[in-house]
Amino acid sequence: MEIIVQKFGGTSVATAERIHRAARRAVKAKQDGCRVVVVVSAMGDSTDRLIKLAREVSEEPPRREMDMLLTTGEQVSIALMAMAIHSLGHEAISLTGGQVGLITDAQHTKARIQNINQERLLKELGQGRIVIVAGFQGVDESGEIYTLGRGASDTTAVALAAVLGAKQCEIYTDVDGVYTTDPRLVPEARKIEQISYDEMLELASLGAGVMHSRAIEFGKKYGVEIHVRSSMSDTTGTLITSEVAQMEQIVVSGATLKKDLAQFVLVGLPNEPGVAAEVFARLAEHNVVVDDIIQTVDNSGMASTSFTVEHGDLAECKLVVRELQEEFKLSQVVCNDPVAKVSIVGVGMRSHTGVARIMFKALAEGHVNINAITTSEIKISCIIEPEDGVKALRAVHAAFELEKEPAGQ
Numbered sequence: 001m002e003i004i005v006q007k008f009g010g011t012s013v014a015t016a017e018r019i020h021r022a023a024r025r026a027v028k029a030k031q032d033g034c035r036v037v038v039v040v041s042a043m044g045d046s047t048d049r050l051i052k053l054a055r056e057v058s059e060e061p062p063r064r065e066m067d068m069l070l071t072t073g074e075q076v077s078i079a080l081m082a083m084a085i086h087s088l089g090h091e092a093i094s095l096t097g098g099q100v101g102l103i104t105d106a107q108h109t110k111a112r113i114q115n116i117n118q119e120r121l122l123k124e125l126g127q128g129r130i131v132i133v134a135g136f137q138g139v140d141e142s143g144e145i146y147t148l149g150r151g152a153s154d155t156t157a158v159a160l161a162a163v164l165g166a167k168q169c170e171i172y173t174d175v176d177g178v179y180t181t182d183p184r185l186v187p188e189a190r191k192i193e194q195i196s197y198d199e200m201l202e203l204a205s206l207g208a209g210v211m212h213s214r215a216i217e218f219g220k221k222y223g224v225e226i227h228v229r230s231s232m233s234d235t236t237g238t239l240i241t242s243e244v245a246q247m248e249q250i251v252v253s254g255a256t257l258k259k260d261l262a263q264f265v266l267v268g269l270p271n272e273p274g275v276a277a278e279v280f281a282r283l284a285e286h287n288v289v290v291d292d293i294i295q296t297v298d299n300s301g302m303a304s305t306s307f308t309v310e311h312g313d314l315a316e317c318k319l320v321v322r323e324l325q326e327e328f329k330l331s332q333v334v335c336n337d338p339v340a341k342v343s344i345v346g347v348g349m350r351s352h353t354g355v356a357r358i359m360f361k362a363l364a365e366g367h368v369n370i371n372a373i374t375t376s377e378i379k380i381s382c383i384i385e386p387e388d389g390v391k392a393l394r395a396v397h398a399a400f401e402l403e404k405e406p407a408g409q
Contacts, residue, residue: 002167003125004029007039007135007157011174012231013077014044016084022172022231023084026130030090035125037164039135039157040081042073047150063108067137067147071096074134074153081132092130095120097145100131102138102156104146110287111138111146112214113155116163133160154215162222169224171211172231177238178203178210180402181255185390188403192253193236196243199253202345202379205291207258216240243347251348251355252400257393258341259386260311263292263372264321268331271303279305279324286320288313292341292374292383302331306372308339308383339371340389343381344396356380362399368392 006029008022022038029036041047050069054061061069078094085092101117124131135153139145148155154171161169175183176191178200183189195203197220204213210228219226219240229237269275276295283290292308309317314337325333342363349355359380363370368391372383384392397403 001033001035003037003161003164004034005037005039005157005161005164005166005169007153007169007171008041008081008231009153009171009173010041010044010047012172013040013081016080018231019077019080019084020087023081023088025172025231026081026085026092027088027090030130034167036130037121037125037160037166038081038130038132039153039160040074040077040132041135041153042070043077043080046073046076064144067108067145070147071134071137071145074136078132078134085130085132090130091128092132093124094132094134095124096134097137097156098139098143100133100160102159104138104140104148106140106144107146107287109147110149111140113138113148113159116159118163121160121164148214149212151209151212152214154212155218158215158218158224158226161224162218166224169219169226171215171226171228173210173228174231175210175228176230176233176235177228178208178240178254180253181393181397182208182257185257186394186397188397190403190405192238194239194241195253196347197240198243198378199345199347200240202343202376203254203256206256206341206343206345206379206381208254208256211240249348250346250406251352252344252346252402253348254345255393255397255400255402256343256345257389258343259338259389261308261339261341261383262311262314262317262335262337263306263308263339263383264317265304265306265332265334265336266321266324266328266330267302267304267333269303269305269328271297271301275303275328276305282320282324283317286316288317288320292372292381294372294374308341311338336371338386339383340386340392341381341383342368342389342392342396343379344400345379347378349378349380358399359396362395363392366391366395368395 082092082094104111135156201216226240
């Protein structure tokens with residue numbers, strides 16, 4: 001019997017009615033002849049409420065205790081889901097990350113999966129049960145509880161699908177697939193039928209909220225086909241899969257807007273081997289995730305390095321930058337807060353020219369000033385002022401006619 005992994009996000013299990021709807025999907029998959037593993041997030045906005053409560057109790061709650069607190073949200077969901085399946089006449093068992101054998105490293109609130117023990121999962125599936133697993137959490141080798149970061153129930157689901165050799169990983173959410181951009185900001189946005197791992201990984205890391213970027217990494221590494229679909233309907237969603245030749249015919253697949261960023265500029269760094277390595281090693285030691293790195297050298301031979309961080313890392317980053325300023329005697333440190341980033345993504349950029357020209361022209365005609373530009377093989381990103389964000393996103397979406405179905409589709 002093939003294994004299928006279904007993941008239900010917070011909105012998909014926000015009420016008893018929605019939990020029953022999700023339970024019926026799991027039961028149907030079993031009746032169709034599959035062994036079923038279900039991963040669930042915390043109900044609705046319960047994680048946000050727990051975070052708010054923690055802040056009311058302590059201005060800076062310890063990360064370990066935050067992990068202890070936040071994992072309770074998923075434990076509520078898995079128990080209720082198991083009860084709903086039992087009420088439909090089928091056997092189910094709820095398991096926490098630790099009980100299912102999901103082993104992480106020792107980074108509170110940002111842990112990464114190291115290993116998953118299949119033994120308990122296969123035993124329960126072999127007994128005909130639907131296995132309900134708490135997303136977003138695991139334990140280290142000593143049994144200490146860790147969380148994988150906000151939105152990481154996707155990662156739990158794809159990782160389980162990978163280790164079990166599942167036929168598919170279905171990600172159920174409150175939207176019916178992946179769109180060319182956020183339809184709440186650009187009503188003309190179009191649902192994408194199929195997208196490559198690389199494109200989806202870029203879109204996720206650039207702010208597309210449908211999928212967690214680490215889940216895409218797992219999917220690509222282990223070849224797990226991911227189907228993003230709505231929990232409210234039976235319509236086909238978006239298939240995230242390996243790249244096929246036809247994908248290169250589509251120059252740009254999607255556009256994103258990422259807000260709530262801060263940009264740091266370190267002026268006066270020695271332009272010597274090892275300096276950049278030291279700067280970013282120091283940031284990494286403090287678990288600060290950086291992006292959009294640009295370095296230039298002025299006429300005096302000194303270097304200026306800029307990078308962006310998300311607001312969640314801002315306070316920690318400021319502390320590290322203050323140390324770096326003293327150590328390297330920097331002539332100036334600038335923190336532009338907030339900034340935004342508009343990006344376009346598409347594997348077709350590898351084989352088509354003029355993409356940057358179209359993007360920059362669209363921004364110019366929309367009177368959007370560009371503060372910095374970064375690129376990869378399949379991505380172009382521009383750092384802009386936050387107030388220009390939505391205008392910029394709409395401009396580039398229209399410039400590449402993303403609202404239209406690609407030729408031949």
